Amino acid sequence: MKVIPRAARVYLGCALLGAGACALPALRPGAATPWGTVALLAVLYALCELPARCRVLGRAFGGSAPMGPGSFFPVLLAAALLLPPAAAALTALPGSLLARVDEPPAAPRRAWRAAATALAVWAAAATAGALGCATALGHGPDAPDFPYALLPAGAAALTFCLALTALDGGIRATADGLPPRTAWRGLLGRALAPHAVHGLAGLMMAVLWRSSYGPVSALFVLLPMYISCWVFAQYHRERAAHQATIRALVQAVDIKDRYTRGHSERVGHASVLIARELGMAEERLDVVRFAGILHDVGKLGVPTRVLRKDGPLTPEERRVIELHPEYGHEMVRGIGFLGEARSAILHHHERMDGSGYPYGLRGEEIPEFARVVAVADSFDAMTSTRSYSRARPVPTAVAELERCAGSQFDPRMVAALVRALDRHGWRPAVTADESAPSALPTPTASPASPASTAPPVPSGGSVPPPREAGAPPARASEAPPAPAADVPAEDPDVRSRGRA
Secondary structure (H helix, E strand, O other): OOOOOHHHHHHHHHHHHHHHHHHHHHHOOOOOOOHHHHHHHHHHHHHHHHHHOOHHHHHOOOOOOOOOOOOOHHHHHHHHHHOOHHHHHHHHHHHHHHOOOOOOOHHHHHHHHHHHHHHHHHHHHHHHHHOOHHHHHOOEOOOOOOOOOHHHHHHHHHHHHHHHHHHHHHHHHHHHOOOHHHHHOOHHHHHHHHHHHHHHHHHHHHHHHHEOOOHHHHHHHHHHHHHHHHHHHHHHHHHHHHHHHHHHHHHHHHHHOHHHOOHHHHHHHHHHHHHHHOOOOHHHHHHHHHHHHHOOHHHHHOOHHHHOOOOOOOHHHHHHHOOHHHHHHHHHOOOHHHOOHHHHHHHOOOOOOOOOOOOOOOHHHOOHHHHHHHHHHHHHHHHOOEOOEOOOOHHHHHHHHHHHEOOOEOHHHHHHHHHHHHHHOOOOOOOOOOOOOOOOOOOOOOOOOOOOOOOOOOOOOOOOOOHHHOOOOOOHHHOOOOOHHHOOOOOOOOOOOOOO
């Protein structure tokens, strides 16, 4: 279970106190709170959120949750237009506490959701009240004052969106330790359009609620909401099917190349750490994670005897292994949602100085995701224990990445990984059975470079010659001992494969 940082606990406590202070006036004697309307809207919102948590109801929608938390914000926005601020805040509590929680710890997450939603509804109701929403909506036979009624409804929806965005960014900054700029980046842009639609639906509910037809007529607004939720659920089912396909591909690679089991998942994790430090938009984080996870999928096209060979690789075998980025790119070409991940799979072995493969791109010609995955890939290769080499300590691997920054790796990506490691640490799992018989190098011997007969690279020197210039790698027992700082960062797929 994730430990909640102290800053996040304080932030959550302040949000709970604020929500309590906002709702308290509705509970005071003589507050004239319209409890009938509050109860109806609170129960309605809770019933709308309940199917996402109930397995029986979920199966009725095809085996997947038909909606997620926040799908029925129109009910809350209708409450903001119909009720005083304190009473409107109360309507959010039951549904927020009943909504589904996907990750532990459940209780703090539900408490946070209830507090944040209550604060946002209170702010929206206060905005609508200040703009005379009650008069604009009319009552009974009185027709609503259109288009003036659009002003308080739009202002309330915007306030609701801004409040939730500000609160969500704060919890991300305190709970995940993100810089403020990163924590809030992209939140408002993604929320504006959905909340604008929710505001219009909430206005329709409020108008029907106040009409002569009564609250029952307002329920008809929820029908298109349920239909849209069902469509959204189908999208999520399709996405889950894609992710299952990705997991199957990764598992196939892990089975075929037993030396790197678990490597793909860790590269995906490290790629996300780098991308977050670079301030990438949230929607790109999933894509860069897929890029890291699938970067070696092309190994399925490499003969197993080559991947599992214990002795030195011949030049022909090395050329076969170096084809795996192109194989991988062809395999995922038809998966549309991967987007930029496809170019990362193809180019993650390119180098900044142009000596990489398959096309010898250099500098900014290399796609950004490919530069991210290249750093993550080499870092995990150096810090993972495999049957032919022991893991290097994280500081040693970081020093090696920094030494090769500018020639082999993008310095921005290396610096981002260093910041992420300082913030989050790194706890890699062992990817091979250390008890398996193998010729492990001694602690003072580092993995050999592609051209192990070449003189050692001086401290602060450049990356070793490209693959065409070197001979097949020597066995670990033949490699001369060298300080870790003088050993170039490994090519995870070619350089370290030729040792017993």
